[in-house]
Structures are given as C-alpha cells and as structure tokens.
Amino acid sequence: MKRMLPMRADAGLRLALAGVAAGALFAGTPALAAPEEIQVYMDEMGAPGEIGLDVHSNYVASGERSADYPGEQPSLHRVRITPEFAYGLTRNLELGAYLPLATIEGGGRFGIDGVKFRLKYIVPRPAGQAWFVGANFEIGRVGHKLDINPYNAELKGIAGIRRGRWTAAANANIDFTVSGPAPGPASLEIATKLSYALSPKFAIGIENFTGVGEFRALGRFGSSEQSSYATIDTSLGRWDLNLGIGRGYGANADRWTVKAVIGVPIGPRR
Numbered sequence: 001m002k003r004m005l006p007m008r009a010d011a012g013l014r015l016a017l018a019g020v021a022a023g024a025l026f027a028g029t030p031a032l033a034a035p036e037e038i039q040v041y042m043d044e045m046g047a048p049g050e051i052g053l054d055v056h057s058n059y060v061a062s063g064e065r066s067a068d069y070p071g072e073q074p075s076l077h078r079v080r081i082t083p084e085f086a087y088g089l090t091r092n093l094e095l096g097a098y099l100p101l102a103t104i105e106g107g108g109r110f111g112i113d114g115v116k117f118r119l120k121y122i123v124p125r126p127a128g129q130a131w132f133v134g135a136n137f138e139i140g141r142v143g144h145k146l147d148i149n150p151y152n153a154e155l156k157g158i159a160g161i162r163r164g165r166w167t168a169a170a171n172a173n174i175d176f177t178v179s180g181p182a183p184g185p186a187s188l189e190i191a192t193k194l195s196y197a198l199s200p201k202f203a204i205g206i207e208n209f210t211g212v213g214e215f216r217a218l219g220r221f222g223s224s225e226q227s228s229y230a231t232i233d234t235s236l237g238r239w240d241l242n243l244g245i246g247r248g249y250g251a252n253a254d255r256w257t258v259k260a261v262i263g264v265p266i267g268p269r270r
Contacts, residue, residue: 035075035146036082036101036116038229038259039242040193040207041158042169043122043132046088053264056082056098064253069182073145075254077106094120101142114150116140122158134158139178149180165197167205185214187224195233203233207244211251226250229259238265 037056046052063075080103086096098116105111122134139153153176160169169192176186190212195205211224229246240263248254 035254036080036098037084038207038209038244038246038257039261040169040191041120041134041136041156041171042160042167042193043134043158045092045094045120045122046086048088048090050088050267052086052088053266054084054086055262055264056080056084056260057262058257058259060254060257062255063248063257069148071144072148073103073105079104092122092124096120098140101140101146103146111143111145113143113146114141116142130163131161132159147180148182149177151178151180152176153178160193165203167193167195167197167203169193185216187214188212188218189224193231195231201235205231205233207231207246221250223251225252227252227254227257229257238269239263 035058038058039056057080059079060075060077063078065074065076067074080101082098082101084096084098086094088094096118098118100112101114101116103111103113116138117140118136118138120134120136122132125132135158136156137153138156139151141150142152144150155174157172158169159171160167171191173189173191174186175189177183188211190210191208192210193205193207195203197203207229209225209227209229211221211226212218213220213224225248227246227248229244231242231244233240233242235241242259242261244259246257246259248257
C-alpha cells in the first residue's frame with residue numbers, strides 16, 4: 001500500500017473541512033453507513049499523479065427480506081460491487097470516485113445504481129512517526145432502490161497508529177442527506193480496526209462499525225445499526241486483499257455479510 005511523505009500542511013484545506021463538518025451538523029439527515037463500502041479508512045495515499053483501483057464487494061447471506069419504503073430493494077442475497085478509482089493530487093491529498101455503484105439482486109438482476117466522489121487528506125508527518133490523522137469528504141447520488149434520499153454526503157475523521165505488529169485505526173463518520181424527500185438530523189458512526197500481523201504479508205483483525213445515533217439523540221445504540229467483522233489482510237504479488245465476515249446487530253437487519261476489498265495493480269511496477 002502507498003505511504004505518505006511529509007510536506008507542508010494546507011491551512012485553507014483544514015478550514016474548508018471544518019466548514020463542511022459544521023455544515024453537516026445542521027444539514028438534514030443521515031444516510032446509513034454506505035453498504036457499498038465496508039472498510040475503515042487509514043493513511044494509504046497514492047503518490048502525486050498515480051492512479052489506483054480498489055474493488056469493493058459484499059454479499060448479504062442473511063438479511064432483510066422486506067422493504068422499508070415503496071421501491072426499496074431488500075438486502076437479502078444482494079451482491080454489491082463498487083470499483084473505487086483514486087488519483088494522487090499531492091503527497092497528502094487524494095481524489096477518488098466510486099464508479100459505478102453496482103448491485104446484483106437475489107434473483108440475479110444486475111443494476112447500476114449511482115456514483116460517488118471523495119476527497120481524502122492526511123496531515124503531513126515526519127518519517128518514522130507511528131500515528132496519523134486526516135479526513136475524508138464524500139458526496140454522491142444513489143438509486144431510489146438503495147436509499148429514499150438520492151443525494152447524500154459523509155465527513156469522515158481518520159486517526160490511527162502502527163506499533164510493531166499491531167495496527168489500530170478509528171473513523172468518526174458524520175452522515176447527512178444533501179437532498180431527498182425524507183430529510184432528518186445528521187448521524188454519527190464510529191468505525192474501528194485492530195489488526196495483528198502474523199507475517200509481513202498477512203494480518204488478522206477485527207473491524208467494528210458502531211452507529212451512535214442521530215445528533216439530536218446520541219447514544220441510542222439499540223435503534224442504530226451495529227456490525228462486527230473478523231478480517232484478514234494479505235498481499236498476493238502486487239494485489240492487496242481485505243476479507244471479512246460480519247455479524248449485524250442492534251437495528252441492523254443484515255445478520256451475516258461477507259465482504260472483500262481488492263487492491264488492483266493498474267499502474268507500472270515500481
């Protein structure tokens with residue numbers, strides 16, 4: 001995976017991200033955690049001018065059979081496949097596009113259901129520093145069968161540390177609706193990752209995605225979506241692979257989900 005090199009911080013970007021965060025607290029409401037992308041963000045960053053590709057996929061083995069609103073696609077036996085393209089703007093700033101958001105329904109029907117864009121920033125740090133912090137802003141449109149509100153956004157705080165064989169990371173995800181027929185308050189999710197490297201190319205870990213609730217009523221865990229995944233991270237040649245099997249609880253109707261994030265080598269060998 002790519003590693004960030006130090007450079008001077010951009011104060012203007014920090015101010016812009018702070019403004020987005022403030023706007024999220026007052027904008028209308030939450031999209032649930034993006035099911036097309038089940039991962040904890042860390043400090044991986046493409047070099048300036050470099051193009052990267054991760055393919056996100058997940059399958060709901062045991063999940064919701066009914067619809068919450070007319071036209072919604074039940075999640076049971078649904079497969080989601082989402083290519084994520086990334087382009088390094090600077091050593092600390094990366095542009096990304098989820099293009100397209102695709103689904104395969106339980107009956108086998110294939111659909112294209114939207115597109116999302118993101119901007120990721122990792123704060124510069126000296127070589128050898130174990131911890132990292134940053135932020136990611138994402139906005140996009142999804143099909144009606146996936147969300148009653150078509151335009152949604154997310155601001156993600158990123159923090160983590162690598163120490164010996166251990167890696168720990170956390171994201172604070174603020175989700176809100178930009179436009180749609182069913183607006184409401186912004187919501188907060190905390191995502192965490194703890195992994196232990198058994199070898200330089202193989203690690204085992206746990207990823208948790210904890211819905212904390214809407215900002216007007218934080219801490220109502222029973223009415224928020226929760227899930228925990230047992231994961232492995234490995235490399236096969238130039239390919240990177242994150243695999244996980246997860247259990248949903250709380251308000252999460254998807255009881256068992258299998259997920260994969262595949263890092264595809266599309267650039268020249270270094």
